[in-house]
Amino acid sequence: MAKIYLDHAATTPVDKKVLDAMLPYFSEKFGNAMSIHSFGKVAEEAIDEAREILAKFFHCQTSEIIFTSGATESNNLVLKGVVKSYWSKFNKKPHIITTAFEHHCVLDTCKSLEKENLAEVSYIKPDKEGIISVENIKKAIQPNTILVSIMYVNNEIGTLQPIQKIGDILKAKNQPGLPAGRKLKTKILFHTDATQAMNYFDCDVQKLGVDLLSLSGHKIYGPKGIGALYIKKGTPIKKIQDGGDQEFHMRAGTQNVPGIAGLAAAIQLVKNSKLKVQRILKLRNYLIEKVLREIPDAKLNGSKKFRSPNNANFTFKNVEGEGLLLSLDMEGIACSTGSACSIGSLESSHVLLSLGMKPEEAHGSLRVTLGKHTTRKEIDIFVKKLKKTISRLRKISGKVLQEFYSNK
Numbered sequence: 001m002a003k004i005y006l007d008h009a010a011t012t013p014v015d016k017k018v019l020d021a022m023l024p025y026f027s028e029k030f031g032n033a034m035s036i037h038s039f040g041k042v043a044e045e046a047i048d049e050a051r052e053i054l055a056k057f058f059h060c061q062t063s064e065i066i067f068t069s070g071a072t073e074s075n076n077l078v079l080k081g082v083v084k085s086y087w088s089k090f091n092k093k094p095h096i097i098t099t100a101f102e103h104h105c106v107l108d109t110c111k112s113l114e115k116e117n118l119a120e121v122s123y124i125k126p127d128k129e130g131i132i133s134v135e136n137i138k139k140a141i142q143p144n145t146i147l148v149s150i151m152y153v154n155n156e157i158g159t160l161q162p163i164q165k166i167g168d169i170l171k172a173k174n175q176p177g178l179p180a181g182r183k184l185k186t187k188i189l190f191h192t193d194a195t196q197a198m199n200y201f202d203c204d205v206q207k208l209g210v211d212l213l214s215l216s217g218h219k220i221y222g223p224k225g226i227g228a229l230y231i232k233k234g235t236p237i238k239k240i241q242d243g244g245d246q247e248f249h250m251r252a253g254t255q256n257v258p259g260i261a262g263l264a265a266a267i268q269l270v271k272n273s274k275l276k277v278q279r280i281l282k283l284r285n286y287l288i289e290k291v292l293r294e295i296p297d298a299k300l301n302g303s304k305k306f307r308s309p310n311n312a313n314f315t316f317k318n319v320e321g322e323g324l325l326l327s328l329d330m331e332g333i334a335c336s337t338g339s340a341c342s343i344g345s346l347e348s349s350h351v352l353l354s355l356g357m358k359p360e361e362a363h364g365s366l367r368v369t370l371g372k373h374t375t376r377k378e379i380d381i382f383v384k385k386l387k388k389t390i391s392r393l394r395k396i397s398g399k400v401l402q403e404f405y406s407n408k
C-alpha cells in the first residue's frame, strides 16, 4: 500500500539538495567552528556563509542571526532572555502579551515564568476564525509590558496573524513623546514565531516590524535539531545557557555545522519555491471543497481566507480524533489531530478551544497539511478513505460519544 503523507506542519522530508549541502560537514569537513586550525576555519566559513544567506532572506545583518537547536529553543531564549534582561536592569516583574493558541513551547515557557513569579502574562484569545485582533493587543498593553509574542501562522489551524499591523501599533507606542503614548522606561519588544510561515509568507523583518523572529529547519525541508533566531541589534536580551562564547555570546554550545549548512540550503529553496504557492493553494482548496461536499457534518476550522495555503483543519461531528487518526494510519495515511485522548479523559486541542469551540466539537478534529510533493491523486485517495473511515467510526462510536458529552 502506497503511503500518503499529509502532515507537513509536523515535519517535512529533508530535500535532496539540503542533504547534499550537509553531507561534507559530517565527514571530510568535520571541524569545530571554534577551533583556530584549518579544520575549524572550514566549519567557521560554512557558518558565516549560512548566516549571510539567512540575513539576506530576513533582510537583516549577519550579526543579528543566531543558530539554535530549533524553534522551541529560540522561543525559550526570547521569553526567558528578555525577562532576565529586564530583571537585571529594573529588578521588578515585567508583563508579557501572547496568545492563547501559541505553540506549547511558548505557552509552557510563559507558564513557567508565571509560576516562578518572574513575569505576568496576558493570553489574548483569537476570534472564532482564529485571528488575533490588533485592538485586543493594544488594550492589553500595561505600563510594565516589555514583550509581545504572537505567532505568524498557527500550527494547528494555519491561520495567518496580522503581524505587520501589530508591529505598526507597537512602533507607534514605542515613539516617545506621542500625545496618546505613555512614558516608557523600556521599549515593548515584538517577537513572532514564524515556524509555520516560512514556506509561504514574507519574512522580511523590516516589513514585519519585529525585533525577534524564531524559525525551525525541519518545517522547511531542512534537518531536525536546527533553527535560528533573529535578534534586532540593541535588543535587551540575556543568554539563558552557559558554557561557551558561540553565536555572539548568545548561545553556548558547539555549533551544529551540518545542520546550519542544511538550514541555509533549505532557506535557499524556500526563496525559489515561493512561486509554487499557487499550486498548493489550489490543491488545498480542492481538498477543502471535496471534504465539505462529500462528508456530512464536516466543518472547516479557522478562516479560509487568512490561512496558510497548505493547511486544512476539519471537525467531524460525533467522531473521535485519535480514533480517526489511527484508522487513517492503518489505511496508509498520515495526518494529525490536536486532541490527545486517553481512556476516560478526553482532552481537546487548546487551539480549537481558544476559538470558542465546545470540547465535543474540538475533539473530532483532523489537521491535514500538504507539502510540495502532494498530488491531486493523493488528495482523491485521501478523501475517499476519509469518507469511508468516518462513516465506519460514526457507526461504531457516534452514539457513545454523543451520550458521553450529553452527560458531561
Ligand SMILES: Cc1ncc(COP(=O)(O)O)c(C=O)c1O
Pocket: 009, 010, 069, 070, 071, 072, 073, 103, 105, 151, 153, 154, 155, 193, 195, 196, 215, 216, 217, 218, 225, 226, 227
Ligand atoms: C509554531 C511552532 N513553533 C514552534 C515549534 C517547535 O519547533 P522545533 O521542533 O524546531 O522545536 C513548532 C513545531 O511544531 C511550531 O509549529
